[in-house]
Amino acid sequence: MATRMNSKRDLKIKPQAKAEPARTATKTVRATEEQLVYAGILSMGRKIGLAGIVASFLVYLSGILTPKMPLEKVPVYWHLSSSEYMKVAGIKPGWAWLTMFQNGDMLNFFGIAILGAISLVCYLAIIPKLLRKKDTTFAMIAIVEVLVLAFAASGIIHIGE
Template identity: 35%
Template sequence: MAMNRGPDRSASDPDDRRLPELSAPERLIASFIRLFGLTAIGLVALTFVASLIPGLPTRIPVREVPRYWHMSAAQYVQSTHMRTGWGWIAGIGDVDVLNLASLALLGSTLIFCFLAASIAYLRERDYHYAIFCAADAVILLIAASGLL
């Protein structure tokens, strides 16, 4: 006795909606998002778990973290003596600062994607998209740098 698994849909069925084929730059963007996104999410999870292990160096003990949740960034920096700008990199040996670095990598995923896409579009001589992607990357870099 054959099981009924729903209506038989052939390839010519109008209800069979398939995604269009992706161009080479679109595949590259998807690959970068997957690679950098999954890597960054994995690092965020790994560094979070590491921050729960007693004895590893942290700038702020895990038990004290809720005390800072209500603070603005300026209040947090003042209370914890956290370095601002690129100065936080000096504390990369602390697990909580390493967690911050993994979050920065996650946030910069789109910058890498736009740069890669710009190069891919240049190879295909699609200059409008190449310029658009490069401009997006520059805007995100300026925003992340805190220059403006």
């Protein structure tokens, strides 16, 4: 004959063990001296570069310096490729912009150049620290990075029009 279960006490329920919260090992990760130097230079360079871009744009908009291409003519040339625009504006390729600082629309290249050069400066700053620690693998990587960045910025290789 089957027995009827009428209450909880009739059920044979095995109490479950309380689940313990998952224990995760907390590991403190600290930045190396080189990482802190790199980050500090990168942060400062980023601020200087962006401030330079904003300031040069304000100079351009204000008309304090005569632009190479007047602001009202810019929409006429938007459809041109950069090489076509450079021909129309009389701008030489490469590092020629360094000689055009008297033009308000060329000033923005200084801020952009700062942003582009930050990594190079960061690597140059950490190479002596890596060599002092005898971390030759990372020192060699940093030296190669400097060489590649300097070579790319030199304009020796000309790709495009």
